[in-house]
Structure formats: C-alpha cells, structure tokens
Amino acid sequence: MKRDHQDMFTSMPLCPLGIPHLLLGIYILIFLLLGYAPYDRGVWVAENLPIVLIVLGLVLTFRKHRFSDTAYGLMAVLIFLHTIGAHYTFSRVPFDLITDTFGFTRNHFDRIAHFSVGFYAFAAAELLLHRRWVVSRTILMLFPLFFIFFVAAGYEILEWIFVMIMDPDAGMAFLGVQGDPWDAQKDMLADGLGAITALILFGAMHYREIRDLPSAFASTRPH
Secondary structure: OHHEEEEHHOOOOOOOOOHHHHHHHHHHHHHHHOOOOOOOOOHHHHHHHHHHHHHHEEEHOOOOOOOOOHHHHHHHHHHHHHHHHHHHHHHHHHHHHHHHOOOOOOOOOOHHHHHOOOOOOHHHHHHHHOOOOOOOOHHHHHHHHHHHHHHHHHHHHHHHHHHHHHHHHHHHHHOOOOOOHHHHHHHHHHHHHHHHHHHHHHHHOHHHHOOOOOOOOHHHOOO
C-alpha cells in the first residue's frame, strides 16, 4: 500500500506534449487575441499582471513538480476567465444571457472568476499530499482552504491600494464593484466556495490516500 501510495503521482504518464502544454498554448492564443484593443489598457495591464506571474510560475516549476492534468485544468479556468475579463473589464464582459435569464442587476462574470480562484485549493492539497508536507488528513483539507481565504483577502487589500495610487475611474473599473458596497466580501465568499468545491473533488479522487492519513486529533488522544 505504501509503495502504491508513493507512486501515485510519479506513475502518471508524462507524454512530451500533454494537457499542460495544450492549456498553455490556448492561454497564449487568448492572451494575444485579447491583448489587441482592450477596453482600457491600464486595466488590462493590471488585471493580466498576476495571471502572467501565475503562468510563469507554473511553467518554471513544471520540471521540478508536475501537477496532475486535473489540477492544471482547474487552474486554467481562472487564467482563461481572468484574461477575458481583462480585455473587457469584468463589468463589461458580454454576459447578458446569464444576467437576463436570472434577473440579476449586475454582471456576475467576476463572481464566477472568483469562484475559480478556489480551484487552486486542489493543486495545493495535491502538492501537500505528494510532498508529504502534512501527515494529517484534517490539515491536508483545511490548509488549502485557509490559504485560499488568505490570498483572497490579501488580493482585495492590494486592489484597494492600487485604486488609491492610480486614476480613480480606471481604478473602479479594475475593482468592478458595480455599486455593491459588499463586493469584496462576496468575492472572498466566492473564492472560499470554489475552494470547498475543489477540495470535495480532491477528496473524492484521493479518498484512499487521505483515509490512510491520521486525523489531526489522533495524537491528542490518551494512550
């Protein structure tokens, strides 16, 4: 069992051109196409900067640590949605079908993008399990969730700092609050719900490996 557990990730087929390469190619194509004549060039640069850094980080660490195709697929959702949102600004993304169908008073494309931020919890949990950085199933499932909330809160703070030092009109387009005073809190909630969804999927896919880990409270029980 231990041998199988150790080989769970390393035994995955590593074809020269696989899903990660395909996703990278799609991203580069979308980035180049939507880099032409965006609605606001300043917002486009600000929105794309963190995504480019994420992509570069995944590319540079690919040989050192390769995530599963599922993890790359989930991480790509945010990358694609954010690149689209950067072109139009999130409040102007063509999303009328959903908005009109459900009678929304605002464009919720940004909420879906925030929900996809939580998908990175899957990759975080996979990394923890693969590297054996945790020996508790409780911590394995909770740490990625807390990490997503930490990143979400930090990003909201950085967004407001960005608005304070740039043009106010462009800054509000960057924030995409659309008149909602609770926009930041709802964005963080969407991030967290996305993380919970990703962790449920991770738990279902790696149930046996997680089951073999002890609970965080096991060591506190009297012998």
